[in-house]
Amino acid sequence: MTRVVHKFGGSSLSSASRYQAVAQIILGHCKSGDCVVVSAAGKTTNTLVKLWQSYQQQDQQAFSDVLIQLEKHQSELVDELFSGDVHRALKAQLDAELVAITQLAQQSELQESPLLAHGELWSARLLAHYLNELKVAARSIDARQLFTLHDAQLLHQQNKATCYAQLQDAVVYVVTGFIAQDCDKNTVTLGRNGSDYSATLLASYIDASAVSIWTDTQGVYSTDPRKVSNALKYPKVCRAQANLLARLGNPVLHAKTLSPLKGSNIKLQVRSSYEPEASPTEIVKEGYSKAKRFITTFENLDLVRVENLAKGEVRTLSQLIQHSIHHFIVNGEAYLLLPATFTHIVAQQLAGRINIVESNLQGCALVASSSELSGLKQQAEQLFHDREVVVRFAHQDSDYALFLTDQALDSDLLAVLHDKLINKGREIAVIIAGIGNVGDVFLQQCEQQITRLQSQFDLKVVGLLRSKEMVFSPSGIELSAWQTQWKNEAQSYNSKSLVEHISELDYEHKVVIDITASEAFSLLYPDFVASDCHLISANKYAGTADRGWYQSLREQQRERNLHWRYNTSVGAGLPINFALADLQNSGDVITSIEGVFSGTLSWLCSSFTADQKFSDLVLAAQEMGYTEPDPREDLSGRDMQRKLLILARDLGLELDVDDIALEPLMPVHLAEGSWDDFLAKRDELDTFYAVKYQQADDEGKSLRYTGQLIISDSGTVTAKVGIAFAEAGSAIANLTPGDNIFVIKSVWYEQNPLVIQGPGAGKEVTAAGIHSDLYWLTQQLK
Ligand SMILES: NC(=O)c1ccc[n+]([C@@H]2O[C@H](COP(=O)([O-])OP(=O)(O)OC[C@H]3O[C@@H](n4cnc5c(N)ncnc54)[C@H](O)[C@@H]3O)[C@@H](O)[C@H]2O)c1
């Protein structure tokens, strides 16, 4: 049986609603036999430490205040999660424990480790009971029954045998993190934030296939995402770099977490308990991921030099202060970076062997591959110099550089460092879906465009997709020979395998370019976004999908800092979306958009003469690549209706497609059946069009197909697309065949509207418009 260990940290269990969310994750991701390791809820361990301190200081008032605080938090959890007998039993158990703590304190018999252990014991108990309430067979386990140490060393063989023997049943085991016991059954703690370590230890003891560390961030980022909004979440990080980050004090993974996985094939993932469906960061074995770049920051450190530092001494010190300590050698001398608050404890321990070199340091470490580190370090030095940041101590090792400064690195400076050092020359994986009319030309233009972008980005096309087959090559497809590769390697795929391939990609940025006309494909957008893909769409379906779906996609993108460009979905290459965004960003208010937004209908109406069959022209437009794959999408007005909806949503209007009135440019019943059925009845289209044409001509006007969106002063919106008889000599009557025209009125463009006009369909202009979106994206990522 393959088993998985899941670990939930304190932030994942800070309130009753978080317990409920965690229980849902367990329902969705755990099977019987899996283990769930838990930390103390929220800030419980800190509160227990405070309780211990007040006990030591014999401050009875503080002791009872802190105890009340603990009681309140735990009681609230029990009250909100349970009722009836279970509630009564859990409450009684909690009361008895709190009374016992008070009595031990009064008898001066309180001990630190057993006191701290309560945090994890409470979490495990509550979660197991809550799972039982949800009819999940779950049992809480005190990890002191599983993990034993002797002389501060874990007894691995014994522990493994114990875990195998004790974790045999068909239940989900909820195991306390952080705690273990010694051979005399005294409680031992595994270091602050030791629950990650408990999880990987347990995984190694039960030969689990994977460990998921569920936390409050979505994975391992290039720098602190709370400080730098465009921090990159890496899909994969190799164990050596994760270890180094932990040693440098980066909070996502803790120093000892990785050691139990050494030499094993156990998969380790860091994922968000707040967004369980978001793609995780996987910590992979050496050689399974490229080295990434990181900036990790420091606050309040002392730099000390230590004489005769013995092997294993750093680990002992780190255990003593329950904090990771970074350690390095310069000219044969050992240096430690200590959290300033603990320097006196370390100094006591090392009795006369330490010299404080610098105190109260801030700064950062830059982590990168050895081949690029020196260059990046030089750039960082220059940036610090330019910004007058005093670097009091710098050190470079093979895979990281330290800059210890006087002042803390504020978010601004960190953002600049990130942009210049991390976000530069980065890789983008491009997946292109839909190699038809437009897609084919897009690919032809790609080689040249990729070369142009090369100085800033290493852009690789990794996937080419048609409806049934794809070529997927994570290292990049040779574009000059893609047809040959297609012939030799194209494989059939389904949505699930496609999403899996994409989420596996080890790139800093990913973009899916949708040049299909497929609604089914657009329904995969939430999966692509969950795999951290930016999106570029020529396809109009997602932009015109049901409002609830559309808004939740937008929300998902906002949360992940992902971009979505869709300029070619309206007006092909014309910069209509840019213009609308620009006007609104400059404070203007748009009051109406009118015009012709279909290249096909523009070409058909402007080219038609009375001696022609309209359907012949339709076939010619199709041949030229103007029409939708099924030209009835154009003739029905549906395509133009979608475009108007996309524009309306760009103005912040909450409309759905059917809120836009539509009059078709063909008999309605011709929409039914196959394209061949339609061709068989093309005479009916010709008659329909000829009659309308004649009516317009009789009035001295020209038959056109137009759209109109008007927002009244009171905010009422009217929108429609349909047949219009344009005045002779008007801009719409004189439109060049194939051109679109957008007439935009706004507060500033009231009397004399802003007009955007030009080709509104065609393979070349559309493909170029998609390149423009891709270029725009790269500029945002710079
Ligand atoms: N033709 C234009 O002038 C123009 C202008 C602007 C926007 N667009 C939009 O561009 C898109 C493509 O237009 P086109 O004229 O190239 O169409 P097309 O029919 O020539 O090409 C579409 C391609 O998409 C592929 N495809 C279909 N379903 C797929 C799926 N589920 N997964 C992957 N691939 C799939 C097809 O195999 C085909 O290769 C449409 O959404 C269209 O509205 C076209």
Ligand SMILES: N[C@@H](CCO)C(=O)O
């Ligand atoms: N069929 C569409 C293609 C561009 O979306 C048109 O003619 O406008």
